[in-house]
Amino acid sequence: MAAVTTSAPSSPIRAFLQSRGSSSIADATFRWIMLLCALSIFGIVALIANELVMSSKLTLAKFGLKFFVGSAWDPVNENFGALPFIYGTLVSSLVSLVLAVPLAVGVAVFLTEMCPKALRGILSFLTELLAAIPSVVYGLWAIFVLVPLLRTYIDPVLIKLLGWTGLFTAPDFGIGMFAAGVILAIMILPIISSLTREVMSAVPYSQREAVLALGATRWEMIRMGVLRNARIGIVGSIILGLGRALGETMAVAMVIGSSPTISKSLLAPAATMASVIANEFAEASDDTYRSALIEIGLALFLVTIVVNMLARLLVWAVTRGAPARTA
Amino acid sequence: MGCDARRAGEDGLATDMEKQLKSSALNRRWRWFTNHLATVLAILATILVIAPLVAIFINLVYKGASSLNLNFFTKIPAPVGEEGGGMANAIVGSAVLLGVASALGIPMGIAAGIYLAEYGRGTKLSNVVRFTADVLNGVPSIVMGVAVYALIVVPMKGYSAFAGGVALGIMMIPTVGRTTEEMLLMVPHSIREAALGLGVPNWRSMVSITLKTAMPGVITGCMLAFARVAGETAPLIFTAFGNQFWSTALNQPIAALPLQIYVYALSPYDEWHRLAWAGSLVLIVLIVVSVSLVRYVTTRGVLKGAS
Numbered sequence: 001m002a003a004v005t006t007s008a009p010s011s012p013i014r015a016f017l018q019s020r021g022s023s024s025i026a027d028a029t030f031r032w033i034m035l036l037c038a039l040s041i042f043g044i045v046a047l048i049a050n051e052l053v054m055s056s057k058l059t060l061a062k063f064g065l066k067f068f069v070g071s072a073w074d075p076v077n078e079n080f081g082a083l084p085f086i087y088g089t090l091v092s093s094l095v096s097l098v099l100a101v102p103l104a105v106g107v108a109v110f111l112t113e114m115c116p117k118a119l120r121g122i123l124s125f126l127t128e129l130l131a132a133i134p135s136v137v138y139g140l141w142a143i144f145v146l147v148p149l150l151r152t153y154i155d156p157v158l159i160k161l162l163g164w165t166g167l168f169t170a171p172d173f174g175i176g177m178f179a180a181g182v183i184l185a186i187m188i189l190p191i192i193s194s195l196t197r198e199v200m201s202a203v204p205y206s207q208r209e210a211v212l213a214l215g216a217t218r219w220e221m222i223r224m225g226v227l228r229n230a231r232i233g234i235v236g237s238i239i240l241g242l243g244r245a246l247g248e249t250m251a252v253a254m255v256i257g258s259s260p261t262i263s264k265s266l267l268a269p270a271a272t273m274a275s276v277i278a279n280e281f282a283e284a285s286d287d288t289y290r291s292a293l294i295e296i297g298l299a300l301f302l303v304t305i306v307v308n309m310l311a312r313l314l315v316w317a318v319t320r321g322a323p324a325r326t327a
Numbered sequence: 328m329g330c331d332a333r334r335a336g337e338d339g340l341a342t343d344m345e346k347q348l349k350s351s352a353l354n355r356r357w358r359w360f361t362n363h364l365a366t367v368l369a370i371l372a373t374i375l376v377i378a379p380l381v382a383i384f385i386n387l388v389y390k391g392a393s394s395l396n397l398n399f400f401t402k403i404p405a406p407v408g409e410e411g412g413g414m415a416n417a418i419v420g421s422a423v424l425l426g427v428a429s430a431l432g433i434p435m436g437i438a439a440g441i442y443l444a445e446y447g448r449g450t451k452l453s454n455v456v457r458f459t460a461d462v463l464n465g466v467p468s469i470v471m472g473v474a475v476y477a478l479i480v481v482p483m484k485g486y487s488a489f490a491g492g493v494a495l496g497i498m499m500i501p502t503v504g505r506t507t508e509e510m511l512l513m514v515p516h517s518i519r520e521a522a523l524g525l526g527v528p529n530w531r532s533m534v535s536i537t538l539k540t541a542m543p544g545v546i547t548g549c550m551l552a553f554a555r556v557a558g559e560t561a562p563l564i565f566t567a568f569g570n571q572f573w574s575t576a577l578n579q580p581i582a583a584l585p586l587q588i589y590v591y592a593l594s595p596y597d598e599w600h601r602l603a604w605a606g607s608l609v610l611i612v613l614i615v616v617s618v619s620l621v622r623y624v625t626t627r628g629v630l631k632g633a634s
Contacts, residue, residue: 023528030530031446037438038447038456041504044497045463048474055477106372114369123373125622130380132618134558136585137607140592141383144390144600186379193376217358219365240465247467249561250589274469274561281473281565297473301466308465312458 048301056295058288067295073260075284080292082273082299084260088177089272089300092252093245095181096188101238103185104192105227111193112200113222124197131190139254142183147174147255150182155267169265173257178266180256180275184248188241195240199233199318200226236314243307247300249274273300384611391608394601399609404571404587407596414606416573420488420582421557423575424567427492428556432499433549437538439500440507440545445533457508460501471498472562480566488574488581491567495559499552506548510541547621554617558610560585584610 053060059067059080070081107127111120151174158168158178168178203226211225227234257269258279271279273296284290398413405412439456447453475494480486514537522532538545560583563569568580569590575581584606591603 023530026531027529030533034438034442034446037435038442038453038504040435041439041456041459041463041500044500045459045466047478048466048470051474051477052470055473055481103372103376106369107376109365110369110373114366123377126377126380128622129615129618130376132554132614133380133383134560134585134610134614136558136560136589136592137383137387137611140588140603140607141386143592145382145386189376217362219362220358222365243465247465247469249467249469250585254589254592274467277469277473278561278564281476282568294473294477297470301470301474304465304467304470305462308462309458311465312461 049298052294052298052301056291056298058291059295060291062288067292068299071262075280075289078286078288080288082292082296084262085271085273085276085296086299087262088256088270089246089274091266092177092180092184092256092270092272093242095178095266096184096245097238097242099182099185100189100192100241104189104237104241105196105234107189107193108196108200109222109227112197113218113226124194127190127193130186131194135187135248135250136254138183138187139251142179142251142255146183147179150174150179159267166264167266169267172267173269175255175257175269176267177256177270180252180270180272181266183251183255184245187248187251188245191244192237192241195237195315196230196234199230199237199315202233202318203229230318232314233318236311236318239307239311239314243304243311246307247274247304249278253278273297387604387608387611390601390604392605394605395608399602399605403573404602407599410598412598412602414582414584414587414602414609416570417582417584417587417606418609419573419575420567420570421584423488423577423581424491424495424563424583425553425557427489427577428495428499429549429553431493431496432552432556433503435496436500436503436549436552437507437545439504440511441533441538443504443508444511445537457505460504464501464505467561468498468559469561472564472566475562476565483578485578486566486568486580487578488567489577491563491581491583492577494562494566495556498556498559498562499549502552502555503545503548506551507541507545510544510548511537513544514540543624547624550617550621554614554621558585558614560589564589 063070063080067080068082068086070079071083072079072081073084074080107123111124115123151172155168155172155174155178159170159172162168207229208221208225211221216224252272253275256271256275258271258275259269260271260276261268263270277293277297277300281290281293284293398411399415400413400418401415402411402413403416404414439460443453443457447456471494475490475497479490479493483490518540519532519537522536523529527536563583563586567583567586569586570580570582588603588606588610591599591606594600
């Protein structure tokens with residue numbers, strides 16, 4: 001730049017431009033700041049992982065892998081095993097998926113394929129609202145409305161009809177694994193259904209038209225033309241819902257009854273990994289107890305990361321290829 | 328003989344055809360039935376999904392509105408057994424926490440979005456960053472609380488509003504970043520080229536031209552993140568901790584609306600239950616208003632005017 005200015009005769013325009021100075025420093029600085037902020041997302045994930053590992057060193061060293069297979073949770077004698085919470089997390093998530101997946105796919109099918117246009121906007125807005133309600137409000141509603149409803153109307157029927165499986169046996173307090181599963185199902189429904197809808201809309205119209213042209217009914221068109229093409233994406237959205245269910249805290253902590261036991265009956269009180277942290281962390285006084293709870297947090301962190309990565313990859317695999325196929 | 332055989336064959340053909348006709352009629356009826364069954368089931372599923380939403384709103388309005396009065400917005404919680412407490416300190420506390428969270432989360436989120444859309448378009452690094460943001464979005468909020476506890480509360484030797492704000496702010500970054508990116512990608516190239524052609528420095532054109540054009544969408548993303556974080560309780564339990572008294576100091580425990588709802592919901596007192604419902608109603612109205620606003624802005628095509 002300097003070489004050019006000395007050799008060239010100075011015109012007013014060039015003089016003006018030179019007086020403003022070069023913006024390359026400002027540009028580079030701006031670029032670096034933006035890059036730094038983007039990289040900070042990495043930093044945050046790494047920092048979380050590091051903090052969790054450092055703070056749970058005590059129990060990581062003391063119990064090792066036995067922590068995850070031991071079923072004793074005895075803070076007084078400093079004997080910790082996370083198995084009841086792992087079991088609780090898995091079972092409550094499973095119950096919620098069993099309840100939510102058929103409904104979510106049903107809603108998605110209705111909204112994308114059957115619903116009149118005028119109704120579609122309202123209904124999809126309502127399901128989005130369901131996703132915007134805070135967890136604690138779900139919990140409040142579950143304690144005062146859902147649990148009494150389950151206790152008086154639904155649980156007795158389940159005990160009578162399905163009591164022989166051993167999954168629904170008295171005593172029934174209303175609160176417990178099943179109540180947690182129901183409230184979780186309500187909470188993960190909007191996620192699964194909105195993503196399923198997205199994936200289903202990504203299926204090109206030519207597929208639908210081809211199946212219809214062969215004389216298929218609307219349901220056959222949906223089954224063969226849409227659902228079959230979208231199945232990978234639907235699985236992805238279900239796994240994403242699972243990721244949310246695994247980590248959901250407040251509503252579950254409020255209705256599951258927090259008892260560190262493994263029982264076959266779904267109506268018995270239990271605890272999940274997230275709920276035990278929420279319920280016991282503030283009262284955990286000694287270091288080992290706190291470290292045990294943080295280690296549960298670490299396990300939850302790793303599991304949800306794996307589940308989310310899996311889901312994202314599946315959803316991406318479907319929706320990324322979609323625009324190319326429609327064109 | 329041959330004739331008979333042919334007759335028999337024809338008979339067979341006839342019965343075959345009859346059978347086929349019959350089975351095709353049956354088949355048609357069956358297909359008609361499954362088609363309609365599927366429709367009915369889909370409608371039923373939709374009703375079943377909308378039902379809890381309606382139930383929650385009816386309950387909130389019914390139980391919450393009756394306890395909403397001036398005291399609720401102006402008084403701090405009354406001791407157990409006394410009438411007339413409010414949640415003023417929790418409302419102010421939530422505002423402080425959300426202020427800290429926004430101050431941290433929104434600039435960092437927007438900056439990350441600018442990088443993803445303007446510099447890192449199509450590069451491997453930006454793909455990885457985008458993926459990490461999505462993963463960070465899925466990390467349970469309670470884990471965020473535990474991490475911030477270890478990161479800030481332990482070294483500072485005490486629960487604080489600052490720690491709560493940081494926990495919420497971190498949760499805002501991925502949402503804000505991803506929406507900013509998506510909105511910036513919608514800005515047409517001609518606008519950037521026009522700015523650069525006038526000799527505007529690159530960074531200036533991004534801030535005053537590209538970002539400004541995408542502003543309605545970016546604000547939408549910020550509000551969505553804000554609404555999501557406003558209702559979070561789990562990361563606050565052992566960072567902000569809650570407070571029964573007035574406090575706006577950043578280095579002291581602070582009350583928050585969702586936290587107060589949680590404590591009151593689990594308490595054995597009717598008066599506190601009523602306050603919990605009222606608090607939930609206030610929280611929901613806040614969130615629904617912001618979400619509806621966002622939807623209004625995005626569907627009314629404010630962005631379309633820009634492009």
